[in-house]
Amino acid sequence: MMLYKMMRSxxxxxxxxxLRTALTMLGIVIGVGAVIALMSVGQGASKGxxxxxxxxxxxxxxxxPGAPGEETDTEGFSTASFxxxxxxxxxxxxxxxxxxxxxxxxxxxxxxDSQVTAGGxxxxxxxxATDEYFMAVRDFELEAGSYFSAQDLDRKTRNTVLGSxxxxxxxxxxxxxxxxxxxxxxxxxxxxxTVIGVMKERGASGEGSExxxxxxxxxxxxxxxxxxxxxxxGQSVSQIVIKVDDSGKVDSSAExxxxxxxxxxxxxxxxxxxxQNDLKSTAxxxxxxxxxxxxAIAGISLFVGGIGIMNIMLVSVSERTRExxxxxxxxxxxxxxxxxxxxxxxxxxxxxxLVGVALGVTVALTIxxxxxxxxxxxxxxxxPLSVGIAFFVSAIIGLFFGIYPAFRASRLDPIEALxxx
Amino acid sequence: xxxxxxxxKLYRAGSVVVPALRGITLDIERGDFVSIIGxxxxxxxxxxxxxxxxxxxxxxxxxxxxxxxxxxxxxxLAYARGRQIGxxxxxxxxxxxxxxxxxxxxxxxxxxxxxxRRSAMKALADVGLGDRMHHKPNQLSGGQQQRVAIARxxxxxxxxxxxDEPTGALDTKTTADVMDIFxxxxxxxxxxxxxxxxxxxxxxxxxxxxxxxDGMIVSDTVATSPPLGAIQEHEVLWGPGIKGLRPVLQxxxxx
Ligand SMILES: Nc1ncnc2c1ncn2[C@@H]1O[C@H](COP(=O)(O)OP(=O)(O)OP(=O)(O)O)[C@@H](O)[C@H]1O
Ligand SMILES: [Mg+2]
Numbered sequence: 001m002m003l004y005k006m007m008r009s010x011x012x013x014x015x016x017x018x019l020r021t022a023l024t025m026l027g028i029v030i031g032v033g034a035v036i037a038l039m040s041v042g043q044g045a046s047k048g049x050x051x052x053x054x055x056x057x058x059x060x061x062x063x064x065p066g067a068p069g070e071e072t073d074t075e076g077f078s079t080a081s082f083x084x085x086x087x088x089x090x091x092x093x094x095x096x097x098x099x100x101x102x103x104x105x106x107x108x109x110x111x112x113d114s115q116v117t118a119g120g121x122x123x124x125x126x127x128x129a130t131d132e133y134f135m136a137v138r139d140f141e142l143e144a145g146s147y148f149s150a151q152d153l154d155r156k157t158r159n160t161v162l163g164s165x166x167x168x169x170x171x172x173x174x175x176x177x178x179x180x181x182x183x184x185x186x187x188x189x190x191x192x193x194t195v196i197g198v199m200k201e202r203g204a205s206g207e208g209s210e211x212x213x214x215x216x217x218x219x220x221x222x223x224x225x226x227x228x229x230x231x232x233x234g235q236s237v238s239q240i241v242i243k244v245d246d247s248g249k250v251d252s253s254a255e256x257x258x259x260x261x262x263x264x265x266x267x268x269x270x271x272x273x274x275x276q277n278d279l280k281s282t283a284x285x286x287x288x289x290x291x292x293x294x295x296a297i298a299g300i301s302l303f304v305g306g307i308g309i310m311n312i313m314l315v316s317v318s319e320r321t322r323e324x325x326x327x328x329x330x331x332x333x334x335x336x337x338x339x340x341x342x343x344x345x346x347x348x349x350x351x352x353x354l355v356g357v358a359l360g361v362t363v364a365l366t367i368x369x370x371x372x373x374x375x376x377x378x379x380x381x382x383x384p385l386s387v388g389i390a391f392f393v394s395a396i397i398g399l400f401f402g403i404y405p406a407f408r409a410s411r412l413d414p415i416e417a418l419x420x421x
Numbered sequence: 422x423x424x425x426x427x428x429x430k431l432y433r434a435g436s437v438v439v440p441a442l443r444g445i446t447l448d449i450e451r452g453d454f455v456s457i458i459g460x461x462x463x464x465x466x467x468x469x470x471x472x473x474x475x476x477x478x479x480x481x482x483x484x485x486x487x488x489x490x491x492x493x494x495x496x497x498l499a500y501a502r503g504r505q506i507g508x509x510x511x512x513x514x515x516x517x518x519x520x521x522x523x524x525x526x527x528x529x530x531x532x533x534x535x536x537x538r539r540s541a542m543k544a545l546a547d548v549g550l551g552d553r554m555h556h557k558p559n560q561l562s563g564g565q566q567q568r569v570a571i572a573r574x575x576x577x578x579x580x581x582x583x584x585d586e587p588t589g590a591l592d593t594k595t596t597a598d599v600m601d602i603f604x605x606x607x608x609x610x611x612x613x614x615x616x617x618x619x620x621x622x623x624x625x626x627x628x629x630x631x632x633x634x635d636g637m638i639v640s641d642t643v644a645t646s647p648p649l650g651a652i653q654e655h656e657v658l659w660g661p662g663i664k665g666l667r668p669v670l671q672x673x674x675x676x
Contacts, residue, residue, distance in 0.1 A: 323516055328502075329473075414475050415476050
């Protein structure tokens with residue numbers, strides 16, 4: 001029989017028992033919808049992370065403690081990774097082997113949020129201890145006041161620069177913050193600082209917004225905060241950020257930085273040089289893993305939907321045994337019956353897939369930008385790929401779960417089939 | 422055209438073997454008009470199913486148009502059903518959701534080929550249902566349903582029409598209508614018609630009556646002079662066309 005005729009008779013067959021058809025489809029609808037919605041969350045996450053990495057600035061290299069490939073806590077506090085020191089930073093600045101390096105900045109960050117208070121107000125911030133080069137390297141700009149100078153670092157002054165949001169949270173505006181005193185608490189320690197500047201808004205880039213931040217001179221941090229010092233008493237830093245003057249020279253500069261530091265470290269590679277692309281691909285991998293995981297979870301529900309379809313088709317075959325007998329009696333061959341039932345199953349799953357795509361896209365668009373009490377908004381991205389995959393998979397599921405019932409139907413003995421009621 | 426030699430059909434019901442046919446030897450030629458009679462359980466349906474390529478003999482040979490059917494595969498049997506056989510059942514066996522036209526078209530869709538719709542319409546018109554093409558089975562009377570089933574059997578221009586108690590579910594008047602179609606098919610179109618019946622009056626329409634008992638043929642008689650009632654009824658329904666055929670038939674009858 002022609003495929004077109006089969007599709008038509010399949011559709012009319014499905015129209016006979018509309019409720020059952022709808023319930024059968026529901027499994028696929030939910031499965032496909034879940035695949036699309038959950039994959040959109042995964043893909044939204046990887047896009048978000050990639051955007052965050054871009055927001056760091058451009059043409060950057062990051063040097064972090066720990067050998068390449070070795071999983072270390074890059075923040076440098078909870079592990080014994082104190083292998084980067086102020087001497088390394090100085091060596092990079094002095095080196096003549098780094099023609100494309102524009103600026104080098106050392107950073108020590110407290111990985112957890114710290115609490116800062118001023119007047120009666122409190123804010124959670126990321127504490128970033130750094131030097132006078134940071135602004136230039138990371139492309140930060142000032143909204144008000146001024147940034148640290150070399151003198152602040154020399155004299156270990158208790159000056160601080162606030163992120164734009166932190167200034168607003170504590171003082172209402174950037175201008176109002178200048179000259180004010182703030183107190184930062186690191187667990188049992190606290191430190192009073194004077195605000196000398198406020199950064200311009202960086203815009204939201206997911207979690208750990210760069211606008212909820214506090215900067216202080218690295219030297220002050222190392223002198224005043226006990227756990228910032230390395231066990232050997234050296235002045236360790238948790239990250240060195242390097243700006244390269246040409247996007248085409250990032251990789252070659254990374255290699256040059258590595259050899260300078262290797263010499264400095266007596267050829268023991270206890271540090272890792274990463275480019276922004278490395279960070280991005282790490283982030284993308286995280287996103288990919290997340291997408292695959294979420295997709296797999298949703299895939300299971302699609303599979304369960306498929307089993308439901310198989311169940312219904314088996315019921316349908318036994319209900320229509322007599323019809324099969326009649327068709328065989330007038331000349332239908334095994335393949336005719338087989339194709340008829342497979343086409344019916346595929347039509348159900350494809351229809352279910354279509355509705356599921358609509359549902360999934362709707363859910364993804366609804367979730368997009370909402371926080372759901374997590375504190376950071378969930379971004380979703382529906383790609384044609386995930387829609388394609390969901391649709392294709394639903395067709396495959398129809399084929400896969402339709403084959404067995406159809407096979408059973410095609411093998412029925414015409415006499416036996418005609419005898420059933 | 423139909424040659425059965427020592428056909429045995431055994432059914433296994435649990436541990437008991439039921440011999441439904443116990444050595445049937447039979448020849449039916451093209452153009453024959455045959456009825457099969459016998460008490461319930463004598464094996465009539467079993468024999469029809471074998472001749473209709475719906476089932477295979479346990480032993481013995483069955484040749485249809487020169488082919489040994491017992492050697493055919495399932496798909497080849499299906500092919501033979503589609504091309505050679507038109508089967509009419511006591512229970513009509515129509516598909517409840519299809520219109521009369523779609524029912525009749527069904528055998529053709531499995532064969533492929535052109536003008537399927539037109540052939541189906543012609544077959545329906547031939548059985549007098551030209552004005553009922555789009556009716557579903559539940560919108561038709563029993564006699565009309567059986568005529569749809571006959572049209573479905575005819576549409577593929579088979580070489581033999583098999584009918585297993587085609588009038589079993591019909592009253593006397595509709596029985597006559599349906600039988601007249603078979604008579605016309607045989608007399609006018611020369612089609613081979615074999616049917617099973619319980620009723621002697623229905624059997625009297627045919628030229629040859631085969632009687633089964635316990636899976637064996639106990640008599641095979643060729644009617645030399647059909648009962649009067651049957652002839653008169655034909656003359657009333659079909660007029661002189663059919664009447665003119667009668668003498669030919671009588672002279673054909675072998676001794
Ligand atoms: N599938 C089967 N399994 C077991 N026994 C069967 C089967 N089909 C038929 N029989 C037996 O074979 C014998 C012949 O059956 P068949 O249906 O051919 O009889 P019949 O002459 O058509 O009877 P009726 O006039 O009642 O239709 C019966 O004894 C019946 O019980
Ligand atoms: Mg019977």
